[in-house]
Amino acid sequence: MIEIKNITKSFGGTRAVSDCSLSLAGLKIAGLIGPNGSGKTTLFNLITGLIRPDSGEITLEGRRIEGRMPHHMANMGLIRTFQLSRVFPRLTVMDNMLLAPRGQAGERLWSLFLRFPRVHREETEHREKACELLEMLGIIHLRDQFAGNLSYGQQKLLELGRAVMAQPKMILLDEPTAGINPRLIQTMIDMILKMKARGQIFFIIEHNMDVVVELCERIFVLDHGEKIAEGSPREIQTDPRVIEAYLG
Amino acid sequence: MDLVLHLAIVVAIYSIFALSLNIEVGYTGLFNFGHVAFFAIGAYVSALLSLQDATFSLALIAGIACAGVGGLLIGLPALKLQGDYFGIATLGFAEIVRMLLQNQVAWTKGPMGLPGIPRPEIFSWHFDTLPAYLLLTLGAAVLTFLVIGFLTLSPFGRVLKAIRDDETAAAVLGKNPFAYKMEAFVIGSAFAGLAGVLWAHFITFISPGDFTLTETILVLLIVVLGGKGTLWGPVVGAAVLIFFQESVRFLRLPPEWSGILGPLQQMIFGLLLVILMIFRPEGLIREKGKETIDRD
Numbered sequence: 001m002i003e004i005k006n007i008t009k010s011f012g013g014t015r016a017v018s019d020c021s022l023s024l025a026g027l028k029i030a031g032l033i034g035p036n037g038s039g040k041t042t043l044f045n046l047i048t049g050l051i052r053p054d055s056g057e058i059t060l061e062g063r064r065i066e067g068r069m070p071h072h073m074a075n076m077g078l079i080r081t082f083q084l085s086r087v088f089p090r091l092t093v094m095d096n097m098l099l100a101p102r103g104q105a106g107e108r109l110w111s112l113f114l115r116f117p118r119v120h121r122e123e124t125e126h127r128e129k130a131c132e133l134l135e136m137l138g139i140i141h142l143r144d145q146f147a148g149n150l151s152y153g154q155q156k157l158l159e160l161g162r163a164v165m166a167q168p169k170m171i172l173l174d175e176p177t178a179g180i181n182p183r184l185i186q187t188m189i190d191m192i193l194k195m196k197a198r199g200q201i202f203f204i205i206e207h208n209m210d211v212v213v214e215l216c217e218r219i220f221v222l223d224h225g226e227k228i229a230e231g232s233p234r235e236i237q238t239d240p241r242v243i244e245a246y247l248g
Numbered sequence: 249m250d251l252v253l254h255l256a257i258v259v260a261i262y263s264i265f266a267l268s269l270n271i272e273v274g275y276t277g278l279f280n281f282g283h284v285a286f287f288a289i290g291a292y293v294s295a296l297l298s299l300q301d302a303t304f305s306l307a308l309i310a311g312i313a314c315a316g317v318g319g320l321l322i323g324l325p326a327l328k329l330q331g332d333y334f335g336i337a338t339l340g341f342a343e344i345v346r347m348l349l350q351n352q353v354a355w356t357k358g359p360m361g362l363p364g365i366p367r368p369e370i371f372s373w374h375f376d377t378l379p380a381y382l383l384l385t386l387g388a389a390v391l392t393f394l395v396i397g398f399l400t401l402s403p404f405g406r407v408l409k410a411i412r413d414d415e416t417a418a419a420v421l422g423k424n425p426f427a428y429k430m431e432a433f434v435i436g437s438a439f440a441g442l443a444g445v446l447w448a449h450f451i452t453f454i455s456p457g458d459f460t461l462t463e464t465i466l467v468l469l470i471v472v473l474g475g476k477g478t479l480w481g482p483v484v485g486a487a488v489l490i491f492f493q494e495s496v497r498f499l500r501l502p503p504e505w506s507g508i509l510g511p512l513q514q515m516i517f518g519l520l521l522v523i524l525m526i527f528r529p530e531g532l533i534r535e536k537g538k539e540t541i542d543r544d
Contacts, residue, residue, distance in 0.1 A: 106402050
């Protein structure tokens, strides 16, 4: 669905992403790995519009989208999470979830006043859906808490739930299991697999190789901003260039 | 009795003023240090029109509209700025407005001010007595409270709070931060204009000296002390602070103290704020949401 062609981004003198091309067409869960500083998060920032590429193309279902504003990217169906989770600390867990659906009538001033019945109906539907997801994530009992009071792992689960609530074309997860306890890692993996079964597409940056191998059909490997390999988990694990980049 | 009515009217007007600032500061996280400018625009536009024999309804609508448009115009450049820079831009804008009022003598009579602003008349109702005026301001305050309450409890208000908490995270969920900040800013400015209109027709004399930074600080204080990001906070804050401010007048202090009364009041204000921020940083009214920690 997403095609990235020859994308390049430099910060000052360093090439954070250098002439990268990846095709995610037909993939349900794609993985992106690489040593620290290899440009993975920069690539995510480019895809979600937080930074603009110096050159290259990104196409979503055939449409050129590179360089657009983050909210445009999100509204076209690309929703991401962050490496250090970014929930809204002074919104309740439920409100964090309810914020996510795109194109809500109640979020625009005119339709809020003029189409209130629809606003009300949407809220009820979203609330039901949010409850179901929070139940699956095991944080339903925290629904009325400020999200800022949740543990780090719970915040990451909430961020995943929020991304799912947005019903995007693709969810980009930036290190979903980093820094959380093993039990929550399992919840996270189960959730991703359940959503995959419902047809949700993912693109995942992850350092934990067990997680990557369990989830991803195809893995892209970055090093120093360049793509050095791509293939199935098995191919990647035995690829000498990948082993060198990680160990060398 | 007149004194109580007078106080109640001032509290009602400042409640509107504070509610309008709260949608910016408390809900959207826009630290507007020039909010008094919109209060001034409302007051002056309405006063000037009324002195030209325009009806109150027209003056009222024009005052609110001009304040809203003023918000739009200053918001276009200022809302591109982040945090503190936005604050400084609004501070500068408020000074520009005050200087205009002071120096554009042909329109505003400059520092002489505008005396004799008529008490309002809507259709054939005259609001020329204190009880009648109280009714008018209370009506306006209740309306403001309901509108801002409805907005902040709606999905729209949820987006504002999200932008306050983390603008980037809101943007990657598809909310356009600039557009939402602009809407909050224009709404806040328009309601500040309403407060200004009511103020001008109540005091019946306005001059540029009424619209200084001190007013902005007072209303910011009301919002922060009352509890920013809450619906009742600005109302409670207005009641407490206005009562405190006015009550100092009625302390039986020896006449030779009158020179230090103003500064003394400011010092007590400052002290009050410091104490409050230490012991209850979230203000008198707390934002809804559980604070208890319940971890895995």
